[in-house]
Amino acid sequence: MKRSLTTALALAILPLAAGCAQQVETIASAPAAVAEQRERMTILVSIDGFHPDYLDRGLTPTLSTLAAGGVTASMRPSFPTKTFPNHWTLVTGLVPDHHGITANRMEDQGRPEEPFTMATVDPYWWNEAKPVWVEAEEAGIRSAAMFWPGSAVPWGGTAQGWGPVSDGVLPSDWQQFSMQISNTQRVNAVLDWARRPADIRPEFVTLYFDTVDTAGHDGGPDSEEVNAALRDVDSHVARLTAELRKLGQPADLVIVSDHGMAATSSERVIALDEVLDESLYRLVEAGAYATFEPTEGNEKALVKALVDTDHANMECWEKSAIPAKYQYGTHGRIPPIFCLPDTGWTITRSRPNNAWTGGNHGFDMYAPEMAALxxxxxxxxxxxxxxxxxxxxxxxxxxxxxxxxxxxDRADGTLEPFLPVLPQAK
Structure with missing residues (x-):
């Protein structure tokens, strides 16, 4: 019996349909694609100026959860308790007296006309100690820096003054510090690096937040400005950790601060013009400590006026006599005379005309107010x-x-503090 064209087409299509159905069933019943097995990242996070007691304010649920679910301690900064010296210590393992970043502002006899400031990226100032990201790059381990003091410096390079750097090692990915780049943008950059293909994904990353420190300077450690900054930074750490989980990206987070913060005010000021003839010295730094260069022929007179005289709320030393506990005083960039006030006091040229309150750091590294996270x-x-x-x-x-x-081989710190929680490191 002759089949209709419609029937013939239907019969012809049936095997194809059955085959397609079988194929669909096979795909549907196949196991899901195996998720990428990502290599663990190490992310070093600095929250500048974060005192460990800030965790007790109930404003940082993410950080508090990470602390409770991990390892925590109150960390002692190195001396002086300033931002650049301590950030360089954190990534080199050397105290400032040994790694050469001895202050936020420095002078060097080799560059008498070019003082170091926090904008300086000339390798001349940084080349005395190798940071972890350079060690990583040299070992073929990709690194990335979403800000860190010194991370924009071509380490090991050479430059004259502000001229071009001839060579040097940088992280594979880095950004020059700018306060205009928001905390959200900083976290986004780290997440974008984490989303990369494995061959260009960093294994070691730094991330830096400065807003808690800025708020502490402006309002003091107990201010609402600090509380607002704590909430903001915590929310950004929350987003970082949440997005890493979504990516399935395992990460060891090492969250630190460089120092704490002490309350200061115009009522706790040491005015140099009230205790010292200004013709005897050139002031290099002032604030939470002060450093002095004697003017020509006035070395002995300056020592007598500062070191050999008792001062209320301030102690002064020749650099070679700075107490050994501070591990500070041998480097050529440290001025000849160093004065340290009581914690919370400020050394100024003259007494301020207007009343003010705020916060500062740079004080004694053993002062409770200077403790770090x-x-x-x-x-x-x-x-x-x-x-x-x-x-x-x-x-x-x-x-x-x-x-x-x-x-x-050259280090001031060891793994010893972490052996109780890292038995495999023994």
Whole structure:
């Protein structure tokens, strides 16, 4: 019997349809594609000026959760308790007296007309100690810096003054610091790096927040400005961790600060013009400490006026006699005379005309107000562990361990503070 064209077409299509159905069933029943097995990242986060007691204010639920679910400690900064010296210590493992970034503002006999400021990226000032990201790059471990003091410096390069740098090592990815780049943009940059293909994805990353420190200077450590900054930074850390989880990106977070913050005011001021003839000296730095160069022929007179005289709320030393506990005073960039006020006091040229309050750091590294934050959370760390207080020279050895680098031959810090929670490092 002759089949209709419609029937013939239907019969012809049936095997094809059955085959398609079988194919669809096979695809549907196949196991889902295996998720990418991502290599663990190490992310070093600095929250400038974050005192560990800030966690007790109930304003930082994310940081508090990371602390409770990881390892935490009150960390002692190095001296002086300033931003650039301590950030360079954190990534080199050397105290400022040994790594050469001895202050936020420095002078050097080799560059008498070019003082160092926090905008200086000439390798001349930075080349005395190698940061972890340079060690990583040299070992073939890709690094990236979303800000960090010194991360925009071609380490090991050479330059004359502000001229071009001839060579040097930088992180594979880095950005020049700008306060115009918001905390959201900073976190986005780190997440964008984490989303990259494995061959160009960094294994070691730095991330820097400056807003808590700025608020502390402006309003003091107990101000609403600080509280607002704490909420903001915590929300950005929350977004960072949430997005890393979505990516399935394992990460060891090492969250630190460089120092704490002490309350200051115009009622606690040491006016130099009230205790010292200004013809005897040139002031290099003032504030939470002061450093002096004697004018020509006035070395002995300046020592007598500052070092050999008792001053209320301030102690002064020749650099060679700075107490050994500070590990400070041998480097050529440290001026001849150093004065340290009581914590919370400010050294100024003259007494201010207007009343003011605020916050500052740079004081005694052992002062409770100068304590720094340490939180470590991730697959390399156990939960719910608190370590004894340790000096921040230990952070670079910890980072080397996490990234897979050998420990440095030249170091002021070791892994010893972390052995209770890193038994595999013994």
């Amino acid at each position: 340490f939180i470590a959370n991730g697959p390399s760390f156990p939960a719910g562990r608190e370590l004894a207080s340790f000096q921040n020279t230990g952070i670079a050895p910890l980072l080397r361990h996490l990234v897979g680098l050998p420990q440095a």
